[in-house]
Amino acid sequence: MSKPYEVRVEKVQPLSILATDGTIVNQEEMPKLSDDQLRELMRRMVFTRTWDQRAVNLTRQGRLGFYAPVSGQEATMVGSEFVLNRDDFICPGYRDMPQIVWHGLPMYQAFLYSRGHQHGGQIPQDVHVLMPQIIIGAQYLHAMGVAMAFKKRGEKRVAITYTGDGGSSEGDFYEAMNFAGAFKLPAIFVVQNNGYAITTPFAKQTAAESVAHKAVAAGIRGVQVDGMDVLAVAKAVQDAAERARNGEGATLIEAITYRFLPHSMSGDDPSKYRTKEETAEWEQKDPLHRLRELLKSKGLWTEEEENQIIEEAKATVAEQIKKAEETEKMTVPGLIDSMFETTPSHLEEQKAEFLGKGEK
C-alpha cells in the first residue's frame, strides 16, 4: 500500500467512441459533428490513404525524397485538424503532412518539401502552419511560443503540435508543456503513439504509466484517446480547443495509433522489429473501416462514392506531383540570398565566386 506522501498514478482508459465494427459505444462523448461533417471526415481519410499509397510509390520511383508514411494514423491526423478553426496554427513534425495540407498548404508544396525544395516551406500568407520539423520535439516549443502570441494579443486562437511517442522522451517536449502550464497558454500537444520510435518499441521508450501521464508533471490537462477512432480524436481535440479558447490552458493528448508501413521510405524494414500478427491485429482497428461501417449503417456512405474519392485523390496527386516537378529548381545564388533579409557583402562575394566557377 502506498504512503500518503507518495505520488500515485492510476491507469488511464483511452477515450473510445467508435467500436471496431463501427458501432457507437460511447454516445455521450460523441463530438459535435453533423452528418455532412461525418461524411467529410470519411472523404478526407479515404483521400489521405490513397494519397499516402501514391506517395509511397512516388518515393520508390525517385520522384519524392524523404517521405514518412501515414497509413493507419489517418484518424488522428485528419480528425484532429478537422475540428480546428482555419486561423488556428499547426506546428507539425515530419510525418504530419496531412494536417498541414488539409489546413491549406497546397499539396504540390508538400511534395516540393519532400523533394528538398525551399518553396515547400514558403507557406502561403493565409495558411497558418509551419513547415514540418525535423528535430524531434522542437515544434512543441514553437507551438508554445505561437500560443503565447495568441494569448498576448487576446485572440481566441489555438496552437496545435504533434510528435510521436519517441518525441515524448525529449527535453523540449517537457519544457514546452511546462511553459504552457506556467503561462496557461492555448496550446494542444498531440503525441501520436504509434508504438515505435523508428524501431524502438514503446516499452523501451519510457517507464511512465502512459504518455498522457506526463501532463501531470507539467500541470496541464492530459488525456488518452484511441487514435484509430476518428470520433474520439475529434472529441478530444474539440474539448482541448474549447478549453484553450476559454482560457483554461493547454492539453496533452496521447493518441494510441499504429503506422501500417515503415517509419520512412528511407530504409527501415518493419519486419525486423515487429510481427505480422501484430500488424494484422492493428489492421482490425483500421480507422477507415470503422467510420465507413458507421456511415453505411446510417445510409450515409456507398462503395461507389468511395471509389470516386479514390480516383479523385489519384488525379489530384498526379496533377500536384507534376506541378512540383515543373517548379523551377532552387539555385545556389538563391540559397545564398535566403540566409539573411539583406545579403551581407561576404556572401555577395561568395555568390560571385560561385557564379564565376559555374561559368568555367
Add this chain to the structure above:
Amino acid sequence: MAQMTMIQAIKDAMRVELQRDPNVLLFGEDVGKVGGVFRATEGLQAEFGEERVFDTPLAESAIGGLAVGLAVQGFRPVAEIQFVGFIFEAMDQICVQAARLRYRSGGRYQAPIVFRTPFGGGVKAAELHTDPLEGLMVQTPGIKVIVPSNPYDAKGLLISAIRDNDPVFFMEHLNLYRSFRAEVPEGEYTVPIGKANVVREGKDVTIITYGAMVHTSLKAAEEIEKQRGVKVEVIDLRTLMPLDIDTIVESIKKTNRAIVVQEAQKSAGVAAEVIAQINEKAILHLEAPVLRVAPPDTVYPFAQIEDQWLPSPASVIAGLNKVLDF
C-alpha cells in the same frame, strides 16, 4: 550627454526599443522584478509591465523556442540567456531553429530575435559562466554575432540588433559591464552591424581584436609605443559576423603588419578566420605573417589560473614584437 556604464547603456537600448515598438518583448530567467542577475533589465518590468518584460521558467531550450514561436507571429523577442555556457542547452533553438527559419521557409518566416548573453573572463566566475563561445556562433550560417567593447557601441549595436529582421547573438563581456563609464546619447541612435571601428590610429602594426581584448590591446599599444616608439593601430571588430574585412585590409595596406588578439582558444576561431581573409585579400601587403595572440586550446580554466590563461598586455606586446622583428 549622459555618462553610462555598459550595463546602463544596454538597459537604455532595451528601454528605447520597448517604447518605440510594441512588438518588442524581453524575457528570460530572473529578468522581471529583479532585473536579471546583472540588472540589465532592472526597472523595465515596472515601466512596461509583465506582458512585455517577464520571467520564464528555468529552461534555456524553451526560452529559445518561445522566441522562435513568438517571432513567427510577428513579435520581436529579446531573450536573455543568463550565462553564456547555458546556450548549449539552447543550441538547437538558436543555431538551428532561429538561424535557419528564413532559409527553411524560403523567406516566408523570419526570426527577428536577439539572444543576449553575458560572457567573458577575468571575473572569477563559476565554471561555464564566461567561456568565449563566439567561434561556435560565427560558424553557424544565418545568425549575426556582435561583441561590443564600450557603452556607446553597446547601446547603438543593441538597437540595431533589435531592429534587425534576422537573429542576432549579442555577447556582453562581464568585465566591461561596470568597469568604466562613457558618454552615451539619450534616446535612439544606431551603430551599424558589420562595421568595425578603428579605435587607435597607427602606422607600424595593426591589432585586430574585439570585446575586452580591445582594452588589453590599447594598453599594450601605449606601452610598446613608450618602449620602442612604434605606432600601433587598433581595430575593434564590434561585429564578428558579418566581418568588416574592408576596414582590416585598409589598415594592413597602411601598416603591413598585424596580429589578432582574442580571448577565445587559439584554433579555428575568429582570429583564424580574420587571418584567412587577410591572406585572401591582402597578402602582398604583408611584411610578416599575421599572428594570433590567444589562450591555448584547453577548456576555459577554473578561476585560480584564468588571469594567467587570458591574453595580457604583456602577451600582446610579445606578439607585436614578433611581427615587428620578423
